[in-house]
Amino acid sequence: MYQYTEFDKAFVRARAAEFRDQLGRWQTGQLTEDQFRPLRLQNGWYVQRYAPMLRVAVPYGEINAAQIKVLARIAREYDTPDAALLAEAQATQDKIAGQAPKLTTNYGHFTTRQNVQFNWIPLDKSADVMDLLATVNMHGIQTSGNCIRNTTTDELAGVAVDEVVDPRPYAELIRQWSTLHPEFAHLPRKFKIAITGATEDRAAIGWHDVGLQVLKNDAGEVGFKVLVGGGMGRTPVNGVVIREFLPWQDIMNYLEAVVRVYNRWGRRDNKYKARIKILVKAEGQRYFDEVETEFREILERDGAPHTLPQAELDRVKAGFVDPALNLPESTDPNFNAWLAQAEAAIGIEAAKTPAFARWLARNVRPHRNPLLRAVSLSFKRPGYAPGDATADQLDAAAALVEKYSAGEARVSHTQNLLLPWVRLDQLHALWLEAKALGVAQPNIGLLTDMIACPGGDYCALANARSIPTASAITERYQDLDELEDLGHIDFHISGCINSCGHHHSGHIGILGVDKDGKEWYQVTLGGSDGKDLSGAATPGKVVGPSFSSFEVPDVIEAILDTYKALRVSTSHGKQEAFIETLRRVGHDPFKAAAHAARHPAEEQTA
Numbered sequence: 001m002y003q004y005t006e007f008d009k010a011f012v013r014a015r016a017a018e019f020r021d022q023l024g025r026w027q028t029g030q031l032t033e034d035q036f037r038p039l040r041l042q043n044g045w046y047v048q049r050y051a052p053m054l055r056v057a058v059p060y061g062e063i064n065a066a067q068i069k070v071l072a073r074i075a076r077e078y079d080t081p082d083a084a085l086l087a088e089a090q091a092t093q094d095k096i097a098g099q100a101p102k103l104t105t106n107y108g109h110f111t112t113r114q115n116v117q118f119n120w121i122p123l124d125k126s127a128d129v130m131d132l133l134a135t136v137n138m139h140g141i142q143t144s145g146n147c148i149r150n151t152t153t154d155e156l157a158g159v160a161v162d163e164v165v166d167p168r169p170y171a172e173l174i175r176q177w178s179t180l181h182p183e184f185a186h187l188p189r190k191f192k193i194a195i196t197g198a199t200e201d202r203a204a205i206g207w208h209d210v211g212l213q214v215l216k217n218d219a220g221e222v223g224f225k226v227l228v229g230g231g232m233g234r235t236p237v238n239g240v241v242i243r244e245f246l247p248w249q250d251i252m253n254y255l256e257a258v259v260r261v262y263n264r265w266g267r268r269d270n271k272y273k274a275r276i277k278i279l280v281k282a283e284g285q286r287y288f289d290e291v292e293t294e295f296r297e298i299l300e301r302d303g304a305p306h307t308l309p310q311a312e313l314d315r316v317k318a319g320f321v322d323p324a325l326n327l328p329e330s331t332d333p334n335f336n337a338w339l340a341q342a343e344a345a346i347g348i349e350a351a352k353t354p355a356f357a358r359w360l361a362r363n364v365r366p367h368r369n370p371l372l373r374a375v376s377l378s379f380k381r382p383g384y385a386p387g388d389a390t391a392d393q394l395d396a397a398a399a400l401v402e403k404y405s406a407g408e409a410r411v412s413h414t415q416n417l418l419l420p421w422v423r424l425d426q427l428h429a430l431w432l433e434a435k436a437l438g439v440a441q442p443n444i445g446l447l448t449d450m451i452a453c454p455g456g457d458y459c460a461l462a463n464a465r466s467i468p469t470a471s472a473i474t475e476r477y478q479d480l481d482e483l484e485d486l487g488h489i490d491f492h493i494s495g496c497i498n499s500c501g502h503h504h505s506g507h508i509g510i511l512g513v514d515k516d517g518k519e520w521y522q523v524t525l526g527g528s529d530g531k532d533l534s535g536a537a538t539p540g541k542v543v544g545p546s547f548s549s550f551e552v553p554d555v556i557e558a559i560l561d562t563y564k565a566l567r568v569s570t571s572h573g574k575q576e577a578f579i580e581t582l583r584r585v586g587h588d589p590f591k592a593a594a595h596a597a598r599h600p601a602e603e604q605t606a
Contacts, residue, residue, distance in 0.1 A: 044140020229280030455495030464512025
């Protein structure tokens with residue numbers, strides 16, 4: 001895990017002190033609400049439906065046990081609203097949705113951008129929270145606002161068996177380059193970058209303003225495939241390749257050109273048309289030509305100020321040293337014996353305990369070091385919103401990270417927590433403790449391992465609630481044999497068109513919409529984040545009119561029953577995956593099944 005320099009640490013502390021001063025001036029009336037708003041947003045503080053929301057930056061998802069412990073303390077001591085405010089918020093929710101589920105407090109929420117959010121911290125406590133975060137080198141800088149946001153990457157970065165180049169040093173260099181970049185502090189709209197260095201795209205780079213794939217050419221040289229103009233929201237667009245191979249030394253100069261041209265020409269008169277995807281779609285080759293011209297000028301006119309020297313890349317790489325785990329090296333004569341013994345012991349435990357065997361198959365992934373594994377703790381379980389962790393659960397998770405993963409974890413794009421350095425001979429012990437904590441559900445990649453935004457329960461922008469829909473599906477599909485039979489399904493839920501739940505990229509997607517002040521839901525089918533089959537990000541297609549919240553579980557069940565009836569065996573003797581069957585037979589049978597599941601009384605009012 002990258003080790004922050006003294007400069008980084010001092011910078012974060014100074015930023016926290018600056019925010020405390022800004023907050024104090026706002027509280028005493030020296031700053032108006034309009035003046036304070038951009039200042040708090042630049043530090044990750046939103047004001048949502050009922051209370052402030054803090055988004056804490058977790059650069060490229062890497063987080064350590066000490067940081068998780070601080071997040072647990074924040075959840076316990078600060079994520080607690082005034083009792084009157086909570087009662088008023090609950091009453092409003094009940095009025096909107098009948099007897100709404102109880103609003104929860106004292107928890108953190110893992111997001112799809114590998115960050116962590118809190119929903120109830122009062123603004124008058126915000127400076128105290130920023131000071132506390134700074135003690136473990138955390139902050140909320142550029143987690144909101146029209147700037148370059150947190151760069152995301154593959155949760156398995158640095159340990160994946162299919163990795164060509166470790167993307168983390170480049171993600172860190174992008175963080176350093178983009179943080180408080182004076183030219184890009186007020187872009188037309190927010191700007192998101194994702195990077196991967198593996199053959200399987202687990203970072204969904206095609207859905208980002210800029211997507212980067214680190215690769216090697218035929219000569220073995222490292223470079224980048226660069227995509228621009230991806231995004232979801234009202235206009236889902238797949239990123240377009242602007243450079244097939246850019247030498248790694250030039251990546252910062254090239255990013256400077258990409259963002260500068262967008263900053264110059266992106267629309268500022270309409271926020272719904274301000275993202276770079278709109279500019280790229282409208283201008284096409286003209287935008288590409290402008291970027292190439294700007295890139296040449298940066299190199300020739302400006303002297304290529306951001307060219308990466310080998311020494312700088314080496315310096316950053318040195319911050320990602322593998323932890324010492326007291327394991328034999330591959331050259332050690334005891335290596336094979338140790339590996340065989342550990343694998344045999346796991347096999348014995350798996351044979352005795354089917355639940356452990358199922359967990360090994362679903363939540364444990366191979367590692368580039370055969371003596372290690374990468375393990376996902378599932379934060380998708382009944383009674384909790386996807387990605388939510390209480391203060392106690394965060395503390396317990398920190399203890400697991402410290403004990404079993406050399407103190408390091410990763411917040412995943414799918415709102416779970418991954419332990420990347422687990423010893424093979426400690427898997428069973430980890431499973432037992434994770435099971436006791438309630439985060440050992442063997443559902444990674446299955447239907448209930450869903451992505452969902454906080455939705456209308458908390459977000460002021462949402463048209464409908466996401467959490468009750470997620471809960472209804474989770475409760476209905478608790479049979480692990482049934483989930484395994486259904487196989488891999490990406491199920492994503494968004495409470496509004498902004499697509500924070502990435503519904504566009506779900507094999508099955510749910511979008512909350514507003515109809516005459518009531519909550520309704522569109523169903524989309526066939527989306528992809530780019531890692532399965534097609535090799536490209538693809539938006540799902542809407543299945544006709546919207547459905548009521550009561551209908552959605554039955555609609556999903558009808559769609560899945562149709563899949564089971566239509567799937568066939570593949571040439572390898574396995575059942576077709578849901579997305580394979582959908583692409584083979586088309587949308588029509590699924591659309592018919594969805595509409596047949598509509599409740600007659602609801603159909604009349606849709």
